Amino acid sequence: DQQVKQNSPSLSVQEGRISILNCDYTNSMFDYFLWYKKYPAEGPTFLISISSIKDKNEDGRFTVFLNKSAKHLSLHIVPSQPGDSAVYFCAARGGGGSNYKLTFGKGTLLTVNP
């Protein structure tokens, strides 16, 4: 049973436009959410996170929104750049088990076209 779901396997946007990546979760005990970016042949790298007590966190071109009632979070990238092309993973921490365990979604491949 997937507790963290990224329903869009891929997304394609034009350079300069907004990219919106979505993530849904089922476990209401998750207390922290993270986004990771992964390039081919590399490990995932941390991008941005948000605590479950907040609804928005912004870092430069990246903003994460959390809607707890809907158990939904999204990552906005504005403006999108070709270098943003990568696989983006949504992850959630906790969930009633170990506090340090991260549960990952399967990822969304973002392609930003010049």
Add this chain to the structure above:
Amino acid sequence: DAGVIQSPRHEVTEMGQEVTLRCKPISGHDYLFWYRQTMMRGLELLIYFNNNVPIDDSGMPEDRFSAKMPNASFSTLKIQPSEPRDSAVYFCASSPLSVRETQYFGPGTRLLVL
């Protein structure tokens, strides 16, 4: 700092053989995690250590898998005997206690079991 180091980067072996994957975490990090990434299941946590002690191994698929952390700078993940379904990318990650939400991933070991 060098980041998380994994070796080998690629491993091709035959079914039934023993496979040992190695990881050197970032110096000073208290937590070490082993993950497996497959197309079907995405990125899954196998086991994690705190101060060299295994804390949660509930993700280890079966007895053929074992992990050790003999000291703060080295960990191994062993598969014996290996099977074709073990083919995946295996990531090691480490995290400092002070920023426990963030895990720093190594480049991964791509394992192919024939």
